[in-house]
């Protein structure tokens with residue numbers, strides 16, 4: 738194995754004031770727990786790449802996507818952390834995919 742692409746994620750539209758713990762967990766888990774486990778399980782391997790699918794929501798926020806923005810901010814921070822310990826990482830802050838995917842299906846407003 739020469740590298741990892743972490744693209745898992747879950748999206749839902751909710752106001753922070755009405756957000757339930759279960760909803761927060763659902764959105765954080767695949768990104769925070771998933772990416773951290775991949776980091777931990779592979780940090781002794783010599784990888785060429787470790788790519789994380791983050792979002793523009795992490796950079797400037799998004800209406801009703803506070804949980805999703807936080808999950809993606811973790812990915813960005815994990816990439817910085819990996820750089821600090823001399824491991825490869827690239828966190829991509831994608832904008833909306835036009836045809837398919839979670840953001841177009843939930844009609845998020847950035």
Ligand SMILES: NC(=O)c1ccc[n+]([C@@H]2O[C@H](COP(=O)([O-])OP(=O)(O)OC[C@H]3O[C@@H](n4cnc5c(N)ncnc54)[C@H](OP(=O)(O)O)[C@@H]3O)[C@@H](O)[C@H]2O)c1
Nearest residue numbers: 744745746747767790791792831832833834838839840841
């Ligand atoms: N769509 C966009 O406009 C957009 C914009 C910016 C960033 N992104 C990011 O790009 C990535 C792909 O987005 P997408 O729109 O292609 O999403 P998608 O079609 O909804 O696909 C997300 C994938 O994540 C998997 N997944 C969810 N929870 C998981 C878990 N706990 N363990 C393992 N796999 C899990 C899903 O698997 P199952 O189908 O088996 O549930 C699904 O295959 C995501 O990380 C997303 O945040 C997307």
